[in-house]
Amino acid sequence: MSGLMKFVILVPCSFFLVALIKFLYDYLWIPLRIQHMLNSQGIKGPRYKFIHGNNDEATQMTKEALSKPMALTHDIFPRVQPHIYSCINRYGRNYLHWDGVRAELVISEPELVKEILKNSEKTFPKRNPTIYLSKLLGNGLVTVEGGKWAKQRKLANYVFHGESLKNMTPAVIASVETMLEKWKGQEGKEIEVFHEFSLLTSEVISRTAFGSSYLEGEKVFAMLNKLSIIMSRNLYNTRIPLIKYVPSKLN
Structure with a gap:
């Protein structure tokens, strides 16, 4: 066997051994x-x-x-x-x-x-978020640190000032009234309270944060919900390097 042939065989074997x-x-x-x-x-x-x-x-x-x-x-x-x-x-x-x-x-x-x-x-x-968590939360308060965190915290603080929360009260009342009005037509029937309160939360967020109604942002909320389900399904998956790039049902 020539020296070149030995070298060609030894290099991949050495690489494999080091990797192992x-x-x-x-x-x-x-x-x-x-x-x-x-x-x-x-x-x-x-x-x-x-x-x-x-x-x-x-x-x-x-x-x-x-x-x-x-x-x-x-x-x-x-x-x-x-x-x-x-x-x-x-x-x-x-x-x-x-x-x-x-x-x-x-x-x-x-x-x-x-x-x-x-x-x-x-x-x-903070730990580095998993690929699934980062897709859901992005670069928000939960995931960032340092200067970015301080800037976002300062912006978020304004929303939770007493006066700001007081100004949200009419929007919250309007959302609850809309829900109760819908319930009036459900007398004698069972109501899935979890689903109803999920819709109420989305409605309040839409009104107070974006000045719109839930119906206008329904598609966004539905996609976020779907993304959170995918994330929770993958929460305890073992993350092996490079595997996340292989197309599969979970990925």
């Missing part, structure tokens, strides 16, 4: 090391599973919780976030969770939460 080592380092060694370090400090949690972390369990528990009818109770935590509810009961108020390969320290002790919110700008930076 890097993959195992990122998706196995680092997570297991983080898990060991936090466990030694008393922070427990469900164990890391290769590539998927705890996403499969979270998805399955959510599906099971939502598949059963809910009793008339204010205790909705086990239904809306069953995986967090289960982990808090099993591992304590603070525990380690794995969003795929990403380690997440879940904090639910009020004093610690208060400390994080007080010192959040530099000590506790």
Whole structure:
């Protein structure tokens, strides 16, 4: 075999070997090391599973919780976030969770939460939003930081001044009156309250923020709702590099 032939074979093999080592380092060694370090400090949690972390369990528990009818109770935590509810009961108020390969320290002790919110700008930076979340929220207050955040917060503050909120009252009353008028023709029939109040919220937003009615922005609200459903469906999907660019039903 000629030297050139050996070189042509060795280069791809070397590249593949380096890529494999890097993959195992990122998706196995680092997570297991983080898990060991936090466990030694008393922070427990469900164990890391290769590539998927705890996403499969979270998805399955959510599906099971939502598949059963809910009793008339204010205790909705086990239904809306069953995986967090289960982990808090099993591992304590603070525990380690794995969003795929990403380690997440879940904090639910009020004093610690208060400390994080007080010192959040530099000590506790926001996580980069997933591709799905960024499509829904864009570059808004929830996702941006630094100067952009300060500018948007200043603009948003004006809306929540007492005088501004007072000026919105007639629009809110008009929206509620429209809903009640529609209900008058539904006497004796069942009303899907969740749907009605979703429409009311959209109507109030349309009137107060854009000076229009819900009907004028109905298509926009419908598309936002559809986008939020797609986002929630992908919330616990394991994100492997480059896979998001492969055409599929979820992508």
